Amino acid sequence: MRYPIGMKKKISKHHVISGGLFFCGLILGIFLIVGQSKESRSSAYVQAINGDETVSSREYAKTIERSVVDLFTGVHRIELNVQSGDTLSALLEKAGVPYNQRQAVIASFKDTFDIRTLRPDTKRRKGDRLRLHYKDGGKEGLISLEKLEVYRSSIQRFYSERKGDGYKSWEETFDPAVKVVRREGVIGEGQSFIAVAQAQGIPYNIIDQFYDILGFDLDFERDIRAGAKFSVLYEEKYGPDGKYIGDGAFLFGEFKNSGCDLKIYRHEMADGKIAYYNAEGKGAQKALRKTPINGARVSSPFGLRRHPILGYTKKHQGVDFAASAGTPIPAAGSGRVVFEGKKGGYGNYIKIRHNGMYETAYAHLRGFKKGVHVGSTVKQGEIVGYVGSTGRSTGPHLHYEILKNGVHVNPLTVKMPSVENLDGKELVRFKRNKEKVDVQFALLEENMKKYAQNLLKD
Ligand SMILES: [Zn+2]
Known part of the structure; x- marks a missing residue:
């Protein structure tokens, strides 16, 4: 398996994986061959192998036969998704993992994975998926668990694998590949900024930040004239499998509206604090005064x-x-x-x-x-x-x-995002960063135009 350039494989916590991914890849390859040789089941197999089809824990009993088998090792593989109310122990029990193995797997996760954090599917987010690698257990309905993978995202997984009498666990994380994208839109008569931004494929989170930060200088409901134009620059994150994981930082935003041109830049200070500034390095987020009358x-x-x-x-x-x-x-x-x-x-x-x-x-x-x-x-x-x-x-x-x-x-205790203007060394750092962002913004224009053309085609 190869990762996009710039992607580092990072292993954290305890036990080091030795070729685990390669092993998985090998098994997948074999599964694929098996799947194709059995005509009637091939499409279900291939889907399951690609991870595009996940069996709901509630449907598990009905779909157990959909597991894929490696003919050489006799290892089956099944994938379950986690739903609200599921616990790891209950899911393993439902899958037919005997009590002592369930206990041993859970014990193995002690320092690597907090099983209480198992995430169910929600409307907004895909939950964790469990991948069980097992052999037939001999006894009616019971299986012998060889390896369990808790697949949290394409950049984070937890494993527990049989080692001798017990199980050994580890966590695997990858730094996502980051791609900077530029999007822009023109607000037509009667259109709202948010609707236009959504139509351009800009993620909610980025729209929210743009709205909140520029909102200190711009009234999005009343100031905006037809023909107003906005642009954003932000990061998209991709996993080692090339799949989109989510958006990253909101880097730059611009709003051109009947003569006024507002720009905001994200800046990370030397001490790690992050805030947004205008082109001159003045804080874009302004706090409200807690006491309007001085000294009252x-x-x-x-x-x-x-x-x-x-x-x-x-x-x-x-x-x-x-x-x-x-x-x-x-x-x-x-x-x-x-x-x-x-x-x-x-x-x-x-x-x-x-x-x-x-x-x-x-x-x-x-x-x-x-x-x-x-x-x-x-x-x-x-x-x-x-x-x-x-x-x-x-x-x-x-x-x-x-x-x-x-x-x-409470005006006296409310926390507001206030930002001081930059000066001295920090202003120098800001200007250097701003230049980079400006260059990147200009370079991405072509890219963005192609994207906009594709949007029209769809
Ligand atoms: Zn009063």
């Missing part, structure tokens, strides 16, 4: 409290800051005003949407800053209104709220 004292914290006017216990959805009437209120972050006006007990209320995830709100205001209206964009620190005591309020103070995905969170 907290007069009432977030959480359950006895309401000063209503008298009963009620959850306080924000934090109150003591401040005299008329104190200017700066926006906690850049964003767009989505509400401005009277709102029940809140009195004069203003709400700013910062990105796809965060909003902040300010209540009991005496008034709003002139020129700030629903739809206005504001910068972090820009004045949006003035402290007052309108609505259900006992005296002048600022009631401040942060909403994360529409849910009130």
Whole structure:
């Protein structure tokens, strides 16, 4: 078996495998021949051999005859997938592995594989698969387990193999091969960024990151004009068998929208921390201010409290800051005003949407800053209104709220992805990395065009 260039075979933990893969390959080859010689079963055999068909543990009893046999060694091979509620012991029992062998296999995994982490199939992810290599056990329904493989992914497997009286286990991992890909899309009239990005084959995870990071500077619902163009550069990971495993890092994103051109670059610092920056090395992820008014004292914290006017216990959805009437209120972050006006007990209320995830709100205001209206964009620190005591309020103070995905969170404790601007040596490292990414981005243009043409053909 050969691995793509740049792929290292890495063996971790304890026992070293000696030619295990080669051994498997050999058996597979023999199985293939056997399968083809038996006409009626050949297609099932070949599928099972290729690993494309996995027998559900629930269907196991019905499909046991689908196992493949090596005529020279008498070793059968069967593959089972793991479903919710399955345990390794129960699966082995169902397969006919005798009690003492089950115990010995489980004991052998002690330091190499935590059997409680056996992963079932879910809607989103294929679970672990068990590959049993066994001989007929002689006794009715029982088998003799020669080797068990827990196939987690094409880069991670766990083995337990018969050695003398017991079993010996090891883990095998491979570094995935990484391929950098470029994709881009143009947003048409009435289309959403997410829909267009999905149509271009960009993975959810990459779309999410793009949306969250650029969302600090861009309102994806309202800022985007027809004809806006975006590009992304990200990694795809492949296993030693050449199969796609998943996406890797999101390296670069660009958004061109009616004259503005936003770029973000992933940068790994010398200490291993990863963050996104614009082309100048300024942090692309900006935190909201926990205390919009500098130095203001907290007069009432977030959480359950006895309401000063209503008298009963009620959850306080924000934090109150003591401040005299008329104190200017700066926006906690850049964003767009989505509400401005009277709102029940809140009195004069203003709400700013910062990105796809965060909003902040300010209540009991005496008034709003002139020129700030629903739809206005504001910068972090820009004045949006003035402290007052309108609505259900006992005296002048600022009631401040942060909403994360529409849910009130404690402004004083919420963790936000804030990133400092780069300087000094780190800025030099960033610029060097940025140049590489720019070159790679340009080089991948042809590649991407071919991909887009193939998409059209499908
Ligand atoms: Zn309050």
